[in-house]
Amino acid sequence: MKKLLKSTVCMLAMVAAGPAVTLADETCNSPFTSALIKGQEDFLHVWTLGEVGVGDESDKLVTIDVQPNSPTYGKVVHSVSVGGRGEAHHTGFTDDRRFLWAGRLDDNKIFVFDLIDPSKPKVVKTITDFVDKTGFVGPHTFYATPGRMMIQALSNKDTHDGQTGIAVYNNSGELVSVHKMPLENGGDGYGYDIGINPAMNVMLTSSFTGWTNYMMDMGQMVKDPDAMKKFGKSMIMWDYKSMKPIKTMEVPGAPLEIRWSLKPEDNWAITATALTSKLWLVKQDEKGEWQAKDVGTIGDPSKIPLPVDISISADAKGLWVNTFLDGTTRYYDLTNPEAPKEVYSKKMGSQVNMVSLSFDGKRVYFTTSLLANWDKKGEDNEQWLKAYDWDGKQLVEKFSVDFHAEKLGRAHHMKFSAKTKAAALGE
Amino acid sequence: MRRKRRLPLAVPICTSVLTILLVGHIWPNSASGGADDAVPLGLPPLEAHQRPVKAQVELGRKLFFDRRLAFNNTNSCAMCHIESQGLTSNQSARAIGMEGRSLSRNAPALYNVAYQDTLFHDGRESDLAQQAWAPLLSPLEMANPSIGHVVDKIRSFEDYRGLFEAVFDGHGPSMQTIGDALASYQRTLLSGNSRFDKWYYGKQDDALNADEKAGFEVFMGKGQCATCHTVGEKSALFTDHKFYVTGIGYYNAIGAGSRVAKVELAPGYFIDMKYEDMKSFSAPRINDIGRFAVTLDAKDRWAYKTPSLRNIELTYPYMHDGSLSTLEDVVAFYDKGGLEHDGERALQPLHLAEKEKADLVAFLRTLTTAEDQAKHEGYR
Numbered sequence: 001m002k003k004l005l006k007s008t009v010c011m012l013a014m015v016a017a018g019p020a021v022t023l024a025d026e027t028c029n030s031p032f033t034s035a036l037i038k039g040q041e042d043f044l045h046v047w048t049l050g051e052v053g054v055g056d057e058s059d060k061l062v063t064i065d066v067q068p069n070s071p072t073y074g075k076v077v078h079s080v081s082v083g084g085r086g087e088a089h090h091t092g093f094t095d096d097r098r099f100l101w102a103g104r105l106d107d108n109k110i111f112v113f114d115l116i117d118p119s120k121p122k123v124v125k126t127i128t129d130f131v132d133k134t135g136f137v138g139p140h141t142f143y144a145t146p147g148r149m150m151i152q153a154l155s156n157k158d159t160h161d162g163q164t165g166i167a168v169y170n171n172s173g174e175l176v177s178v179h180k181m182p183l184e185n186g187g188d189g190y191g192y193d194i195g196i197n198p199a200m201n202v203m204l205t206s207s208f209t210g211w212t213n214y215m216m217d218m219g220q221m222v223k224d225p226d227a228m229k230k231f232g233k234s235m236i237m238w239d240y241k242s243m244k245p246i247k248t249m250e251v252p253g254a255p256l257e258i259r260w261s262l263k264p265e266d267n268w269a270i271t272a273t274a275l276t277s278k279l280w281l282v283k284q285d286e287k288g289e290w291q292a293k294d295v296g297t298i299g300d301p302s303k304i305p306l307p308v309d310i311s312i313s314a315d316a317k318g319l320w321v322n323t324f325l326d327g328t329t330r331y332y333d334l335t336n337p338e339a340p341k342e343v344y345s346k347k348m349g350s351q352v353n354m355v356s357l358s359f360d361g362k363r364v365y366f367t368t369s370l371l372a373n374w375d376k377k378g379e380d381n382e383q384w385l386k387a388y389d390w391d392g393k394q395l396v397e398k399f400s401v402d403f404h405a406e407k408l409g410r411a412h413h414m415k416f417s418a419k420t421k422a423a424a425l426g427e
Numbered sequence: 428m429r430r431k432r433r434l435p436l437a438v439p440i441c442t443s444v445l446t447i448l449l450v451g452h453i454w455p456n457s458a459s460g461g462a463d464d465a466v467p468l469g470l471p472p473l474e475a476h477q478r479p480v481k482a483q484v485e486l487g488r489k490l491f492f493d494r495r496l497a498f499n500n501t502n503s504c505a506m507c508h509i510e511s512q513g514l515t516s517n518q519s520a521r522a523i524g525m526e527g528r529s530l531s532r533n534a535p536a537l538y539n540v541a542y543q544d545t546l547f548h549d550g551r552e553s554d555l556a557q558q559a560w561a562p563l564l565s566p567l568e569m570a571n572p573s574i575g576h577v578v579d580k581i582r583s584f585e586d587y588r589g590l591f592e593a594v595f596d597g598h599g600p601s602m603q604t605i606g607d608a609l610a611s612y613q614r615t616l617l618s619g620n621s622r623f624d625k626w627y628y629g630k631q632d633d634a635l636n637a638d639e640k641a642g643f644e645v646f647m648g649k650g651q652c653a654t655c656h657t658v659g660e661k662s663a664l665f666t667d668h669k670f671y672v673t674g675i676g677y678y679n680a681i682g683a684g685s686r687v688a689k690v691e692l693a694p695g696y697f698i699d700m701k702y703e704d705m706k707s708f709s710a711p712r713i714n715d716i717g718r719f720a721v722t723l724d725a726k727d728r729w730a731y732k733t734p735s736l737r738n739i740e741l742t743y744p745y746m747h748d749g750s751l752s753t754l755e756d757v758v759a760f761y762d763k764g765g766l767e768h769d770g771e772r773a774l775q776p777l778h779l780a781e782k783e784k785a786d787l788v789a790f791l792r793t794l795t796t797a798e799d800q801a802k803h804e805g806y807r
Binding site: 084085086087106107108131137157158159160161210212213214215216217218219220221222223224225226227228229230231233252253273275276301302304325350372373374375376377378380 | 494499500501506509510511512516517518519520521523526527529688689690691692693694696698700702705706707708709710712743744749752804
């Protein structure tokens with residue numbers, strides 16, 4: 001259930017505002033990200049969880065060549081271990097797109113990678129005092145704003161439950177401010193994702209669960225009625241500039257990834273609830289008030305397909321939705337966001353979590369790992385990255401990397417980079 | 428290692444007598460100035476070896492809450508025995524440790540642990556100072572690679588400089604002093620002076636209402652609860668410190684056919700899921716044979732220690748495996764006479780009327796100490 005910060009959203013905003021260039025890149029990190037990739041991406045970086053019994057058992061950033069013209073196309077070209085297992089999870093670019101911040105949900109370390117040479121990312125800073133400074137545990141979403149990195153956490157250091165908040169750092173890695181998730185006016189204190197719509201000066205957040213649940217064996221958790229009570233059921237619309245909540249909306253069943261429509265005339269975002277397997281639309285009503293609306297189910301909710309990552313197309317007409325437990329990806333026609341329609345589905349393997357879509361919508365990448373103890377066990381614990389072309393009708397596999405055969409670990413969050421970018425950054 | 432019970436035998440006896448004298452008229456809230464051995468109303472006096480060493484308590488508390496004591500710096504004693512969750516965790520049936528590993532048991536609430544004859548659900552440990560090393564070294568819990576690793580780590584912490592030496596006659600961190608400090612802190616976790624105590628021992632007639640008093644009658648009489656959860660004339664720990672088979676352990680280990688979980692996907696919205704359909708994402712559960720693992724006596728198969736019931740409304744979920752979520756579930760469990768098993772039966776069906784069950788639950792809720800209730804945050 002992760003957030004690829006790739007909500008296209010962002011770019012949308014950029015496209016709308018800037019000159020009409022053809023952009024590729026992935027469908028957006030944060031609307032404030034600059035130095036976007038023009039055309040085909042060259043590398044894909046996979047934040048990978050170390051796994052007991054696999055290679056050096058440590059978390060690592062794995063770099064894969066995804067340039068079809070390259071002799072090493074489809075191969076792992078670089079891998080850097082950061083030491084130990086700390087529940088590697090999500091990553092996010094700084095606004096200048098040079099540095100990639102990568103977090104761990106268990107030991108709360110944050111690694112800052114310099115991508116000046118994208119074929120060889122290198123750790124330039126490690127933040128080890130996130131917990132001491134903020135009181136939060138589980139740095140999850142890394143969301144760039146001008147000169148800043150917003151970090152949505154999942155838990156806290158006193159109870160390891162889901163009461164948490166947002167920490168704002170500057171690009172040098174210093175803490176600027178801390179914002180607790182509100183408990184007033186219907187707030188439940190949980191956090192998960194951040195999605196900002198700069199044009200409307202709003203920020204939307206979603207809600208998941210605390211350390212105890214996200215670290216626990218998934219089978220044990222599902223059978224534990226007390227654990228199952230500890231999931232978020234709210235989404236909050238904030239005034240982005242003042243960081244004050246405007247409205248808390250009830251969205252039961254753990255609403256996760258937030259994707260704003262990137263079309264400038266649109267005023268909506270879409271999300272999926274992991275436990276109840278529904279799509280929810282967050283949209284302004286005629287009076288301009290934000291409302292959350294259940295707009296459809298994903299698969300058969302009584303079987304808990306567990307929708308995890310979602311990825312919206314740049315034109316906001318399509319949405320990829322992965323369902324983890326049945327290992328299936330589904331494509332929804334979003335032409336009418338009030339009534340999304342599943343138009344395509346494909347069984348990817350025993351499990352699938354993340355999906356990353358290129359900005360032109362033509363290339364789609366998938367990985368398998370959700371959380372170390374939520375991943376399937378034994379034979380069903382496949383770990384791979386698979387790259388596909390999408391022609392609007394079907395997915396055609398281009399290559400795959402078996403993360404177990406390569407002794408890497410559990411493949412999780414993906415980010416794109418390009419060689420040309422180094423020149424653009426002028427270093 | 429130095430012994431922890433350092434006082435000659437005569438001293439504990441003398442002090443106990445003294446304590447009894449003092450306790451008779453000292454209220455916990457007013458227990459200040461000189462009344463060092465005072466305990467809250469409703470608790471027995473602490474014997475010498477059960478008493479905290481005052482000077483060590485602060486250091487013990489610091490250790491108890493220190494997340495750096497886990498190998499990866501993310502877990503403390505207080506993360507499984509959570510101050511705002513009844514000194515247990517209200518978040519899961521069984522405790523979650525290093526890297527999310529599953530323990531086979533529920534974390535016991537540590538209220539009044541000073542009085543426990545034996546420690547752990549199976550009673551395998553006898554002394555708090557020794558017990559602390561089990562979680563520190565268990566790969567499932569704090570996962571330190573060795574004793575020396577923990578001792579050296581604490582020695583290296585700037586903020587501990589001189590603290591051990593000051594309260595242990597010049598001795599620094601060691602296996603013994605770390606255990607002793609933790610023990611002293613835990614010995615201060617006394618909980619008494621509940622509404623029940625004010626009524627029963629304090630003779631305050633209006634401290635309980637009629638339903639709660641009726642519930643107490645069920646507890647002592649028809650419910651037979653007090654045969655194991657003992658209530659004395661002057662004090663009550665609600666435990667006889669013995670071990671019984673109630674059927675829960677047997678049910679888990681031997682199983683009762685195909686099982687179905689009622690899964691709450693959103694508040695009030697449940698679906699049924701078969702265990703067999705969850706196999707692909709379920710790690711095998713650690714088998715737990717109870718007290719038998721300590722005694723190898725067949726009658727102890729799936730026997731567990733009688734827990735205290737103080738602050739019981741704060742310490743959910745219940746039983747050694749956390750399998751019962753509410754006090755209503757617990758009372759229904761006893762009303763049925765526990766679960767089937769192949770040994771001698773300690774529990775029999777009670778045939779309680781609905782009113783009796785409700786009263787019994789109401790009574791159990793009177794065992795809460797106001798100060799502990801104030802620290803408890805209901806999960807939002």
